[in-house]
Amino acid sequence: MSQRIPVTELTDSFRDRAVGALADGQLRTNFRVAMDSLMQKRADAFPDEEEREGLRELGNHIKARALSQLPDLLEQLEAKLTENGIKVHWAETTEQANRIVHGIIESRQGTQVVKGKSMVSEEMEMNDYLAERGVECLESDMGEYIVQLDGEKPSHIIMPAIHKNRRQVSKLFHDKLGVDETEDVNELIQIGRRTLRKKFLEADVGVSGVNFAIAETGTLLLVENEGNGRMSTTAPPVHVAVTGIEKVVGNLRDVVPLLSLLTRSALGQPITTYVNMISGPRKADELDGPEEVHLVLLDNGRSGAFADAQLRQTLNCIRCGACMNHCPVYTRVGGHTYGEVYPGPIGKIITPHMVGLHQVPDHPSASSLCGACGDVCPVKIPIPELLQRLRQENVKSPAEQPQVKDGGAKYSPGERRLWGLWKTLNTRPGLYKLFLWGATRLRVLAPKNVGPWTDNHTAPVPARRSLHDLAKQHLNKGGQ
Amino acid sequence: MSARSNILNKLRAGLAGTAPRPDDFDDKLVTEPWLYAPEDRILRLRTLMEAVHTEVHQLASADWPAKVQQLLDSRNLGNLLYAPGTDHGQQLAQHWQSAGATQDLRAYDRPIEDWKEELFWQVDASLTGSAGGIAATGSLVLWPDRHEPRLMSLLPPLHIALLKASEIEDNLYAMMQRQHWSAGLPTNLLLVSGPSKTADIEQVLAYGAHGPKELVVLILEDA
Amino acid sequence: MSELFYDAAPNATRVAPERSAPRVYPAKPAEVTLFGTCVMDLFFPEAGLDAIRLLEREGLRVHFPQEQSCCGQPAWTSGYVNEARDVARAQLNLLDNGLPVVVPSGSCAGMFRQHYREVFADEPATLKRVADLAGRTFELTEFLLHVCKVQWHDLGQPTRIALHTSCSARREMNTHLHARELLGKLSNVERLDHDHESECCGFGGTFSVRMPEVSGAMVLDKTRSLRESGAAEMVTADGGCLLNINGSLDKQQQAFRGRHLASFLWERVSGEVSS
Numbered sequence: 001m002s003q004r005i006p007v008t009e010l011t012d013s014f015r016d017r018a019v020g021a022l023a024d025g026q027l028r029t030n031f032r033v034a035m036d037s038l039m040q041k042r043a044d045a046f047p048d049e050e051e052r053e054g055l056r057e058l059g060n061h062i063k064a065r066a067l068s069q070l071p072d073l074l075e076q077l078e079a080k081l082t083e084n085g086i087k088v089h090w091a092e093t094t095e096q097a098n099r100i101v102h103g104i105i106e107s108r109q110g111t112q113v114v115k116g117k118s119m120v121s122e123e124m125e126m127n128d129y130l131a132e133r134g135v136e137c138l139e140s141d142m143g144e145y146i147v148q149l150d151g152e153k154p155s156h157i158i159m160p161a162i163h164k165n166r167r168q169v170s171k172l173f174h175d176k177l178g179v180d181e182t183e184d185v186n187e188l189i190q191i192g193r194r195t196l197r198k199k200f201l202e203a204d205v206g207v208s209g210v211n212f213a214i215a216e217t218g219t220l221l222l223v224e225n226e227g228n229g230r231m232s233t234t235a236p237p238v239h240v241a242v243t244g245i246e247k248v249v250g251n252l253r254d255v256v257p258l259l260s261l262l263t264r265s266a267l268g269q270p271i272t273t274y275v276n277m278i279s280g281p282r283k284a285d286e287l288d289g290p291e292e293v294h295l296v297l298l299d300n301g302r303s304g305a306f307a308d309a310q311l312r313q314t315l316n317c318i319r320c321g322a323c324m325n326h327c328p329v330y331t332r333v334g335g336h337t338y339g340e341v342y343p344g345p346i347g348k349i350i351t352p353h354m355v356g357l358h359q360v361p362d363h364p365s366a367s368s369l370c371g372a373c374g375d376v377c378p379v380k381i382p383i384p385e386l387l388q389r390l391r392q393e394n395v396k397s398p399a400e401q402p403q404v405k406d407g408g409a410k411y412s413p414g415e416r417r418l419w420g421l422w423k424t425l426n427t428r429p430g431l432y433k434l435f436l437w438g439a440t441r442l443r444v445l446a447p448k449n450v451g452p453w454t455d456n457h458t459a460p461v462p463a464r465r466s467l468h469d470l471a472k473q474h475l476n477k478g479g480q
Numbered sequence: 481m482s483a484r485s486n487i488l489n490k491l492r493a494g495l496a497g498t499a500p501r502p503d504d505f506d507d508k509l510v511t512e513p514w515l516y517a518p519e520d521r522i523l524r525l526r527t528l529m530e531a532v533h534t535e536v537h538q539l540a541s542a543d544w545p546a547k548v549q550q551l552l553d554s555r556n557l558g559n560l561l562y563a564p565g566t567d568h569g570q571q572l573a574q575h576w577q578s579a580g581a582t583q584d585l586r587a588y589d590r591p592i593e594d595w596k597e598e599l600f601w602q603v604d605a606s607l608t609g610s611a612g613g614i615a616a617t618g619s620l621v622l623w624p625d626r627h628e629p630r631l632m633s634l635l636p637p638l639h640i641a642l643l644k645a646s647e648i649e650d651n652l653y654a655m656m657q658r659q660h661w662s663a664g665l666p667t668n669l670l671l672v673s674g675p676s677k678t679a680d681i682e683q684v685l686a687y688g689a690h691g692p693k694e695l696v697v698l699i700l701e702d703a
Numbered sequence: 704m705s706e707l708f709y710d711a712a713p714n715a716t717r718v719a720p721e722r723s724a725p726r727v728y729p730a731k732p733a734e735v736t737l738f739g740t741c742v743m744d745l746f747f748p749e750a751g752l753d754a755i756r757l758l759e760r761e762g763l764r765v766h767f768p769q770e771q772s773c774c775g776q777p778a779w780t781s782g783y784v785n786e787a788r789d790v791a792r793a794q795l796n797l798l799d800n801g802l803p804v805v806v807p808s809g810s811c812a813g814m815f816r817q818h819y820r821e822v823f824a825d826e827p828a829t830l831k832r833v834a835d836l837a838g839r840t841f842e843l844t845e846f847l848l849h850v851c852k853v854q855w856h857d858l859g860q861p862t863r864i865a866l867h868t869s870c871s872a873r874r875e876m877n878t879h880l881h882a883r884e885l886l887g888k889l890s891n892v893e894r895l896d897h898d899h900e901s902e903c904c905g906f907g908g909t910f911s912v913r914m915p916e917v918s919g920a921m922v923l924d925k926t927r928s929l930r931e932s933g934a935a936e937m938v939t940a941d942g943g944c945l946l947n948i949n950g951s952l953d954k955q956q957q958a959f960r961g962r963h964l965a966s967f968l969w970e971r972v973s974g975e976v977s978s
């Protein structure tokens with residue numbers, strides 16, 4: 001854990017990491033098999049297209065309604081939670097959020113923290129922040145536990161250890177926990193259960209994420225299958241939930257379609273094993289549950305995306321992971337290639353707002369814009385449209401005032417000039433036809449090596465005559 | 481409060497001159513696909529529960545204590561955690577006495593701090609009631625309170641839950657409406673749809689990740 | 704764009720566009736414009752000519768404006784909005800005569816139908832003309848199937864083919880459905896499914912040169928599943944994918960090839976081998 005490589009210090013590029021990932025046959029197989037299975041599960045969970053599309057539309061409208069009154073809902077949420085005895089904290093940056101969490105732990109003289117799965121805590125790099133201050137922060141989701149034990153980051157937002165197979169997990173447990181090697185998945189899980197149950201018992205503080213924060217009732221809703229989320233939020237004397245400001249919804253009933261969309265899109269489940277709705281700490285006469293419950297609301301760049309109506313749609317996301325499951329790029333390069341907390345299509349559109357385009361300059365272009373992500377998004381985020389928009393922001397000159405954090409990361413006067421030439425050619429018919437004439441008549445001179453294209457293809461050779469030529473001749477003869 | 485006001489101010493600036501979107505929630509979309517005839521409702525619930533390894537029994541309400549005893553006998557379990565302050569807890573205790581059941585009944589009647597270690601490691605099974613069931617998703621609704629605390633349904637390897645047939649609703653939306661959830665929720669409301677599980681290693685399903693390894697639901701048909 | 708907004712404020716929170724109702728097709732017109740596309744122009748002109756012949760066979764007079772060039776998609780998807788807009792405007796001006804526009808490429812047709820309204824989002828006056836163009840733009844297979852309502856007699860030998868559909872054509876134009884239905888009208892043609900049929904071939908315009916390794920892995924998988932489908936050849940209604948797939952097959956020194964659906968269809972219904 002102490003040997004972490006902060007993602008902010010990664011020096012290689014998306015493309016460099018992709019090359020490494022593509023060369024790793026085991027990794028390719030692990031991802032392809034897993035993504036194929038997840039795609040099938042989602043398809044099976046939505047047998048009725050009409051039902052699915054109606055629900056997606058409703059999900060989209062619910063999120064849009066929440067975003068259209070986000071500041072008011074956040075205030076309502078805060079008031080309701082406070083009324084229910086849950087303390088609300090606000091953080092603009094991950095640093096602030098970490099300080100708040102650490103402050104709560106310190107106030108209890110805590111040294112041990114167990115964490116349910118939380119992507120926001122990954123954004124915060126909370127484990128490392130706390131470790132540096134002498135607090136052990138242990139992941140308790142099996143997948144998260146596995147990657148933490150191996151000093152890695154999650155490679156998928158729902159299935160953090162999907163890049164590993166059972167042999168790799170077996171070896172890891174053997175090396176780190178001193179247990180016998182076994183390729184029996186049940187046995188591996190039982191090793192995890194025993195190890196972590198002790199930690200749940202001892203923990204001073206439990207940390208979790210939030211799937212939906214309900215303003216109407218002041219409720220934090222969490223979904224999970226393992227029970228580690230319930231453990232983290234119920235067994236320790238203090239529960240700290242961390243979440244992004246976009247997770248608030250207006251009404252309790254709003255979560256009915258969102259839950260269904262989330263669990264079916266993510267793993268093809270009609271519902272997760274546990275839906276855990278927390279509306280307060282232990283009451284005076286209750287026998288268990290945390291004595292204190294806190295919620296940390298984190299911005300971390302979200303308000304930047306929110307400022308622009310088009311980019312605001314990014315915040316519809318309910319973190320199901322379907323976009324990555326269906327992404328042909330993600331399937332081939334895996335989650336770590338993205339070098340950031342959120343991989344896949346959602347990672348490409350949300351990370352720039354968090355860390356700035358200068359840190360992820362290749363994110364917007366690492367897509368063929370095939371649109372599979374947008375087609376499956378349960379809340380209808382127009383992901384390809386947003387990628388295109390980020391490409392615009394990415395090639396702007398400083399004078400053009402990019403509207404995304406650290407925009408203009410790919411601004412290149414040279415490339416701009418090339419597109420200028422392309423424009424001239426395609427807006428002046430005489431010039432265009434001259435170009436066609438030259439390209440077809442001089443086709444034997446076509447270069448055999450045309451940059452990266454010829455890494456994967458032979459060089460394309462222009463036809464003998466252009467369609468302009470052939471069509472003119474054909475139609476002049478009267479067609480047919 | 482500066483982080484708070486900075487965030488809210490930024491968000492308000494983004495929305496300047498706009499109105500909140502209307503509430504166009506269409507409850508038909510979350511109810512109509514999930515409606516069941518009375519005779520199909522239990523079957524639907526049961527099918528979904530069994531698909532995720534929940535053991536389901538349908539029986540008359542007088543018979544359940546004996547069934548609980550039998551479930552423990554067949555598994556050779558030594559003790560059972562129960563809630564003495566509930567009606568079903570008292571019914572269980574009476575049966576235990578009259579039937580001379582051998583398993584140790586342990587009452588959840590003290591704050592967790594007094595016996596955390598024991599609860600975490602030494603309880604074999606628990607019996608709880610439920611606030612209803614949801615046919616569409618095969619879920620139990622648990623409404624923990626001072627008599628039947630939250631951890632009863634989480635820590636023991638075997639969790640046995642009672643479900644009254646008359647309290648099974650078609651879908652989550654109907655359940656929320658019927659029980660007026662939005663008017664007030666307990667500190668911890670739970671939907672439980674099977675024993676604890678994970679597929680985090682190679683997507684291979686394994687049960688008993690952190691919570692119960694087994695969930696048994698006893699549907700009381702005449703209740 | 705107006706349907707994206709519930710009120711006039713440009714910063715109003717957006718909802719997804721309403722699902723479009725199935726397209727209502729007009730009666731067969733007397734004349735159409737063919738928009739040939741830049742890739743076809745330079746690399747697959749014979750397929751463009753076959754598209755003209757297929758339309759003429761249905762009794763249509765085909766116009767091919769000599770001033771046409773590119774729909775503007777390469778610059779648009781690369782983020783160069785101004786350059787894309789200028790090129791798009793040139794095509795918009797050229798196609799402003801009310802004639803139906805037939806495009807032998809789903810992604811370019813999709814550019815006209817779906818993306819010009821984003822390209823010209825800031826020009827309300829132009830948006831009216833954009834909507835007009837969108838309403839009379841048809842991808843070739845769609846036009847043959849739903850507007851011409853072709854009835855064909857298959858003159859070719861029995862054969863088995865695989866169909867690849869470009870992702871944007873599938874999403875924006877339903878080309879996969881139209882092409883399948885058209886192929887279904889050919890009695891001697893058996894269409895075989897291939898593994899991960901709906902997955903992208905890796906072209907993605909400039910993606911193929913910006914991320915050549917990832918794109919290369921994608922086209923390698925695509926060509927493998929096409930070859931392993933048992934088909935004699937692949938057909939597609941999109942020049943970009945065709946350039947990508949055939950270029951890769953050639954590099955791999957595989958004999959298997961793809962060709963444009965227009966050439967394949969012309970060969971089947973005319974009995975002539977494409978020029």
